[in-house]
Amino acid sequence: MITKHKLQTNFKVKSVSDNGEFEGYGSVFGVKDSYSDIVVKGAFQKSLDKWKEKGALPALLWMHKMDEPIGIYTEMSEDENGLLLKGRLLIDDDPLAKRAHAHMKAGSLTGLSIGYSLNDYDYDSEKDAFILKDIDLWEVSVVTFPANESARISDVKTTLKTGEIPKPSLVEGCLRDVGFTRSQSKAFMANGFKALRDAEGDTEKALMALKNII
Numbered sequence: 001m002i003t004k005h006k007l008q009t010n011f012k013v014k015s016v017s018d019n020g021e022f023e024g025y026g027s028v029f030g031v032k033d034s035y036s037d038i039v040v041k042g043a044f045q046k047s048l049d050k051w052k053e054k055g056a057l058p059a060l061l062w063m064h065k066m067d068e069p070i071g072i073y074t075e076m077s078e079d080e081n082g083l084l085l086k087g088r089l090l091i092d093d094d095p096l097a098k099r100a101h102a103h104m105k106a107g108s109l110t111g112l113s114i115g116y117s118l119n120d121y122d123y124d125s126e127k128d129a130f131i132l133k134d135i136d137l138w139e140v141s142v143v144t145f146p147a148n149e150s151a152r153i154s155d156v157k158t159t160l161k162t163g164e165i166p167k168p169s170l171v172e173g174c175l176r177d178v179g180f181t182r183s184q185s186k187a188f189m190a191n192g193f194k195a196l197r198d199a200e201g202d203t204e205k206a207l208m209a210l211k212n213i214i
Helices: 045-054 095-106 149-161 168-177 182-191 203-213
Strands: 005-010 012-016 021-028 037-039 059-062 065-078 082-089 111-124 129-143
Touching: 012 095, 021 111, 045 065, 045 129, 065 095, 065 129, 082 095, 168 182
Parallel strands: 037 129, 059 129
Antiparallel strands: 005 111, 012 021, 021 082, 059 065, 065 082, 111 129
16 A cells, blocks of 8 residues: 655745736755654656656645645756755635635635655664655645644554654654643653554544544
């Protein structure tokens, strides 16, 4: 089973036009995100080449919802800074796209999140980060930033269902999302990470177990 991941960044908009066209960065190289991931230059190139062969580009979605496309991407490429993209919201035909456009223009919608599967990575102990080297890009969503709680919890659920143990940085972030303080989250990560294994893949049961041991 291929696990789909999400990586959320500040929506670095360079421009948003009145007709729904926009330009910005879907991912920035060399920046450690809240999952302790760092994307390096070249990570998207193989995936972009495959999309080019198909004559298509990844989907432009609303909040990672596969049944809610809100426009199309017209260009995607890597430059020195990151994943540079151009897109067009279908503001004349889709009320949701029109809503997204209004918020982007107003500056109240500032999140962009990529949906992908990971082909190759390394762990850098000095930076305490996972270095993402080869990313298979599926979609780039407009999201509310920094409200990434649902993305983190969804990733934990997906990982548990495959029988794997989520990355510690992801679990710690998830704990903070559901109400744990920073000190409680740190205490759990230091003393009680095995509770996730004992919960047998049930995320709600796992979270209850965490609260009982802190």
